[in-house]
Amino acid sequence: MRSLRASWGRVQEQTWERIPSRLRPIVWFLIAFSVVFINRFDDTWMRMFFLVGLYATLGMGLNVVVGMAGLLDLGFVAFFATGAYTVAIFGSPVSPHDAHLNYWVLVPLAIGLGALIGVLLGLPVLPLRGDYLAIVTLGFGEIIRILALNMNDYTRGSSGLFEIRKPDLGFMVIEDVRAFYVMILVAALAVWFVTSRIRDSRVGRAWEAIREDEDVAAAMGINTTRYKLMAFATGAAVGAIGGAIYAPFIDFVAPQSFSLQVSINVLAIVIIGGMGNTTGVIAGSLILIGVPELLQFQETADFLQKFAWLRDVLNPVIHGFNTVTFLNLPDLPQPEDWGKKLALYRFVVFGLLMVIVMVLRPMGIFPSKRRELEFENPPEAELAASQGVG
Amino acid sequence: MGTKRTLLRFGLGLAALAGLAAIATACSGDDSSSKSTATGGSAGFTAAGYKAAGLDQAKNVTVDAGANIKIGISSALSGDVKSLGLPIADSAAAAGDGVTIAGHKLEFVREDDLCTPEGGPAAADRLVKAGIVAAVGPICSGGTRASLAIYDKAGITHISPSATAGDLTTPARPEGPYVTFFRVPVLNSDEANAQAKFSIGTIKAKKAFVVFDTDDYGKDLSQQFQNFFKAQGGTIVGSPAGYEKKQTDFKSIIANIKAAKPDMVYMAGFYAEATPFLQQLRADADLKSLPFMGGDGIKNDELLTGAKDAAENAYLALPGTTGPKFADYKAKYKDADSATFGPEAWDCATIIIDALKKVAKDNGGKLTIDLKALNEAIKNTDIDGASGHIKFGNNGDRAGAIVRFFQVKSGKYVEIK
């Protein structure tokens, strides 16, 4: 087995060599989007775009863990919280431990702490098989939230931390929604670039081997625990980046923002979008985070008003049905409320989609090419290995 | 092997980062004591505050002929706090029922703030965009804190019926309190003070055991109660026991209560948890007649229907009075009696409507509203409302506080005079 260092070196080499050709279209797109399109949307839209970007970033982080290395992490929110709390505890005047540190000093600290916690959590659990990891991470996500809730001397508990120092670029301070959107966009692109480079590297192939069959991977000389730990730490670091950007954006860091729901959201994005695939993650984020927000917009309500006739048509049908049966169905709500009503049921839809996607399209709606092949033609070895598996 | 060395380096890097974190923590420990005075304690609205909101000069908005005047409502319309949020939204909207100003109807635009810090600003953005002239809400402290700046930037005055966290009206910014924010609920400290007085004076309790919801509201209220109770000669026995929303198993806390032998149990939280708590407390024969005192989050009809017999004899504090206009409110909103913060929400909307009537100018069918004058009219509010007399102090808090007490008798809340 060639050394890890050499493989990391290779990633680096290729990264530097490839930047111009690979990044050029993305850079152009970024500039075009920030200059031309950004000003066409108001704050409501920008807030939605920010959230989509944030969740896409988190999704890419979790994708490394779940999609690439095949480790089911149900406590991803813990790393998100670590990032947010690092920035808030050391960078907010209301914090009892304000360190008066610049935001840009806190970001690497947040990333480091995120990765460190990932390693510390992964060390004991990763030698075990995946199922235990799922439940331990689930418990750990809750522990972090309960700690944040009760360690009043650090986190101010549910009163939360606010007035967090904003990122200062020297020539401007990032404080409005638009600027934060550009920031998350840059972060997302950076994470995209780095994770996709790692995936194509030796490390990425090792993850893939572990994901497909851990025993075979170990037999081939891959130190599975070590690589799993790297995947876990990478994902954790990305989660912390998301948290570090989220904290100054929302300007209120409190335990209630770090519930299991966040972990489920991110996991759903990765699963439904397509495991192991960055494009799928972005699409998943647009569908699962963007659409429920969009449904609540004024524009949606205005648009839906065009369908008032549908209500006029269907209500008599409902009335007729009610007179025939004992069911007393309510009238359809006003068309402008349809979007909002639908948004209320988003988690019911998330859950259902996760099952349907697993059963009908286990590779996600937008699968990665590699995984698609595997799922359609599972290698013999895997079939045999999965005999004992649910 | 090279792998090992790389991993070692990886680990060392992380250790260095961790060390950095530890150093940062240690450094910050030194000056934490001197920092705490930086926030809070502002004296009231400042000229700079008005300038920041763009309300240092007239700011006219025009409502076209035949168009409605839009008033925003930011409340929890879904999620866990919906049973609190929906009646608040309905009560506020009821205040505008049938009201016209110079021939223009009122239109209430509802947005769901989910009672969360994320939901608050999102709802605020949507309301501002919808072209509202003023708003009722947000209803929760976290959501309010996160949206103060958005309303302020737009120069839109908003009145919260229920955000009670102390620091909302004393933000740490040089411009002082947000001039666009007012609120009508009685603050936690006033409620806790009255509860402590009542516990010692009427219940004759000397030793209290404290149970609290670990959220912003429960933590603050229970802390304030402990301070007032001790200051007035009472003792807190046992460690105050915290619980999280949705907890149903209170048996362990109850064993602690039994061991501490208090004269009363004080609970700061919501009815959803008070219901199983009381049921489990009263299931224990020894604690059947131990006096129980709760606050505004617990006094809800749901407690009576859920806990039934177990709720008997419980004491509950309710800030605010049933004001002279409560009958008007009840005529428009049939569930008025059970809507916690409903009268406050009705009053918020009434304050806005009254102010609109004063400042809206008919301009040949069109209506001109000066947001600065509207803000001023709201600030000078002096009315009798459904929740008692309302005037605002000099940073947007309600001046004067009345707290009433109730006891559950035969499944009903009976006011104790």
Added chain:
Amino acid sequence: MSILFLTTPEFWFDQIVNGLTTGSIYALVALGYTMVYGVLQLINFAHGEVFMIGAFAGYGVLLALGGQDISGVMIVVALVLALIAAGLASGATAIAIERLAYRPLRNAPRLAPLISAIGVSVFLSHLVDDGFLNGETKHYDQIFPAGKLSLGALNVSYLQLFLMGASLAMMAVLYWIIQRTKLGRSIRAVAESRDNAALMGVDVNRAIVATFALGAIMAGFAGVLYGLFFSSIRGSMGFIPGIKAFTAAVLGGIGSIPGAVVGGYFLGLAETVGRELLNEIPGVNLPNEWKDVVAFALLVLVLIFRPTGIFTQQEGKRA
């Protein structure tokens, strides 16, 4: 400051009884986890929701029979009917879940059924909370006769006695089914080796469905007991007891039925008595709000040091 007065025997007795009551519920729910894991090596994440469905079915029956007004002999009838309804509803839910969400994935990669299970869990809890209840909480009526059994200063309420007794009886019946009946033999055979069992003429699908159904019936019973004792029920109520019960199953050695029961009681006691014991150490103060941390920390510690469970002496780590 809590150390001074918490030393009365009554206090410890109360806490032990409380621990055993919560433990009974964990044990009943843990059985479902351990059985399904034993047969399919799948963590059935939706099991907490199966438990929730049972609680609601029992609630519906009690409400239909008169709720608060049930008295006399009717209490016994109502309780039996509520338990039966809960068992049926939970069993049917679990069978449907197995058929629709797990069976199609039986030969899929390991992660797929796990994710599908999480999807079912999210779907069911939110369907009840957002779809049917609009976020409300329902409350069981307190129909069980109040009163207690006293031994000097030590008291146990009738409800707690009933709860502990009923759960023990149910577990005994389950144990008998698994050990002594043909169905039980087929389940054990499939757990041992699915292929070999199939070769020996065991209907594997039938055994798997039976495993789900039996585990779910226990969870349904637990749901009713939970409602009777703790009163509040809602769509998301299954989540925390679900994780705790899984922890209990791991503590006892996952796959082992007696292990799940012992693990359940152990976790129940650890959360209440264990936390109070820690509080007796000077300088330690773990108020009530830390109790979930105690449970999860225990889970992590056990997985690190004894991944096969604290009460087992099996070979190495489970694959």
